[in-house]
Amino acid sequence: MKNIYAIIDTETANGLFSPLVYDVSVIIFDKKNNEYFRKNWLISEVWQNPELMNSAYYAWKMPLYENFETTKVNMFSFICEFVNLMNEYKVTHILAYNLNFDIKALNNTSMKYIQGEFIPETLQKLDVWSMACEIICNTKKYKNFCEEKNYKSDKGNYKTSAEVVYRYMTNDDNFDESHTSMKDCEIEKEIFFKCLKQKKAYKKGIVHNPWMKVNKKISY
Secondary structure, eight states: OOOEEEEEEEEEEEOSSSEEEEEEEEEEEETTOOEEEEEEEEEHHHHTOHHHHTTOTTGGGGGGGGGSOOEEEOHHHHHHHHHHHHHHTTOOEEEETTHHHHHHHHHHHHHHHHSSOOSOTTSEEEEHHHHHIIIIISSHHHHHHHHHHTOBOTTSOBOOOHHHHHHHHHTOTTOOOOOSHHHHHHHHHHHHHHHHHTTOOOOOBOOSOTHHHHTSSOOO
16 A cells, blocks of 8 residues: 655644644655645634633734634534545655654644544654654764754753754755644654655654664764
């Protein structure tokens, strides 16, 4: 079976117990980087709730969306469309940078507004963050880069965010991650392909705290 990938990204507001998605994008493509579909949705139950949106870390970016091609839908309509897309394009793998967060946020939003979980269990899961930690970040070259640029946490750990990894890949210290879902999908897809080109083994599925691998003994 041909592998077809759907990379997703979400932006969230703070729900009572867990994040609620207001902005979600998907890009569907294959291993040769042929792109079949892309779309950005704004989830109306959250997007149109001022109290929730005031709690969003990136709420100040809301006016930017006027310049984006977006579709405003309720959560039920989004889920129906998403599942149909997965079936139409015969998607085999769902990806994200920190996939665990995006799945939990989408499932939580779905449970709140339509009382059902979201991600189809038939999709294989790949965490691009985990891949990057194993293949890109856990090398002497990347760690030297972080030492030189001081890309380290307060506790002295090497940073492994999509923003820092993309800076490393592009040698662009001025790059700032957009934290709008479609633009983040685009750079995370580039990181995914950078990992694939290395032709190295990586752990599949949900991986918790992959940054910890980078802060152990260096693997070459």
